[in-house]
Amino acid sequence: MSPHDDRLPCGAELEALVAQATEGTPAADPRHQERCPYCQTALRGLGTAWEDVRALARVPVPVPHGLTVRVMRRVRNLAGRAARNLILAVPRGRTQISHDVIARVAGHTALAVPDVHFASARPAPGRPGEPDRLDLSVRLVAAYGPALHAVAAAVRAVLRRRLRTLTGADVGQIDITFSDLDHRA
Amino acid sequence: MVVQVDDRVLVEAAQAGDVDAFEMLVRRHQGTVYRVALRLLHSAADAEDVTQDTFVRAWRSLGRFRGDSAVATWLYRIVTRRCLDLLATRRPQAALDDDQLDAGADPAARAEQRERLDAVARQIAGLPPDQRAALVLREFEGLSYEQAAAVLDTTVPAVKGRIHRARLSILKATAEWR
Numbered sequence: 085m086s087p088h089d090d091r092l093p094c095g096a097e098l099e100a101l102v103a104q105a106t107e108g109t110p111a112a113d114p115r116h117q118e119r120c121p122y123c124q125t126a127l128r129g130l131g132t133a134w135e136d137v138r139a140l141a142r143v144p145v146p147v148p149h150g151l152t153v154r155v156m157r158r159v160r161n162l163a164g165r166a167a168r169n170l171i172l173a174v175p176r177g178r179t180q181i182s183h184d185v186i187a188r189v190a191g192h193t194a195l196a197v198p199d200v201h202f203a204s205a206r207p208a209p210g211r212p213g214e215p216d217r218l219d220l221s222v223r224l225v226a227a228y229g230p231a232l233h234a235v236a237a238a239v240r241a242v243l244r245r246r247l248r249t250l251t252g253a254d255v256g257q258i259d260i261t262f263s264d265l266d267h268r269a
Numbered sequence: 270m271v272v273q274v275d276d277r278v279l280v281e282a283a284q285a286g287d288v289d290a291f292e293m294l295v296r297r298h299q300g301t302v303y304r305v306a307l308r309l310l311h312s313a314a315d316a317e318d319v320t321q322d323t324f325v326r327a328w329r330s331l332g333r334f335r336g337d338s339a340v341a342t343w344l345y346r347i348v349t350r351r352c353l354d355l356l357a358t359r360r361p362q363a364a365l366d367d368d369q370l371d372a373g374a375d376p377a378a379r380a381e382q383r384e385r386l387d388a389v390a391r392q393i394a395g396l397p398p399d400q401r402a403a404l405v406l407r408e409f410e411g412l413s414y415e416q417a418a419a420v421l422d423t424t425v426p427a428v429k430g431r432i433h434r435a436r437l438s439i440l441k442a443t444a445e446w447r
Binding site for chain 1: 274291307320
């Protein structure tokens with residue numbers, strides 16, 4: 085492509101007109117441009133073509149069906165390799181409960197407490213010598229307004245009860261972090 | 270009740286090992302990631318692969334995500350880099366060859382605008398990958414020059430230059446300017 089290809093017959097540079105049509109860059113020589121049919125034609129054409137680019141940008145791109153499931157299958161596979169278990173010794177054998185199972189139940193349980201808008205729970209790694217003990221760390225998003233210590237106390241109480249019943253483990257420490265407050269009414 | 274939990278909260282939960290929180294991030298951002306991949310790669314199969322890879326990488330590198338940039342910017346970086354890597358190994362596309370691309374389609378059945386948009390899409394597909402990435406981030410995703418430069422690990426003038434060259438070659442081919 086020679087530079088000659090990028091000039092209008094009047095000598096105006098296409099490059100400058102493209103900048104003008106797409107970014108609104110001021111014309112180099114407005115007085116020439118106003119009266120020049122070549123410049124006017126080019127500007128109209130470039131404007132229309134640029135509108136096509138904008139229109140293409142607005143065409144929605146649907147997400148393929150089942151994409152989330154396929155992504156999460158791979159992620160869960162990876163996460164599963166690092167998963168831990170709660171190991172409970174019973175008279176004849178032992179019971180193992182995946183931390184993921186405990187986390188999910190704990191999360192749902194905490195979410196059912198009034199004014200809790202989001203909950204994410206993780207069991208802490210087991211303590212040596214206390215295999216039956218279950219410690220938990222919980223992140224919450226609460227409603228803006230109610231006393232947080234009261235919300236925390238309610239979450240602790242319900243988690244202690246639920247996890248004790250579910251697992252038979254000795255529920256130890258429950259650490260609660262409020263990550264955010266939900267300001268919407 | 271549908272609660273719009275902040276991305277940052279979900280990232281913290283995912284960093285602690287909460288896969289369900291990560292899934293909420295995936296649902297929230299997969300449309301953006303897939304759209305960018307499709308627009309850069311022009312192949313639904315490749316875009317799907319790259320989208321999956323992007324989130325697997327994001328999961329793996331969660332520990333390094335500090336939260337000083339937005340989750341969207343972080344994902345833009347991963348997906349764009351993955352696409353550029355893939356494009357570097359691909360044979361350059363003969364995307365400007367109209368006859369070849371139109372061979373399977375029925376021109377009579379197409380609306381006029383559809384044809385024009387296809388022409389634009391073909392021009393974009395034929396751009397050098399670095400120009401294509403800058404154009405897609407700025408004009409299709411609406412990122413600022415600063416954001417696009419951060420995603421592409423380059424400077425604002427470099428991004429502006431790439432976008433300008435991209436616009437020039439697209440419009441030179443599609444506009445009636447003579």
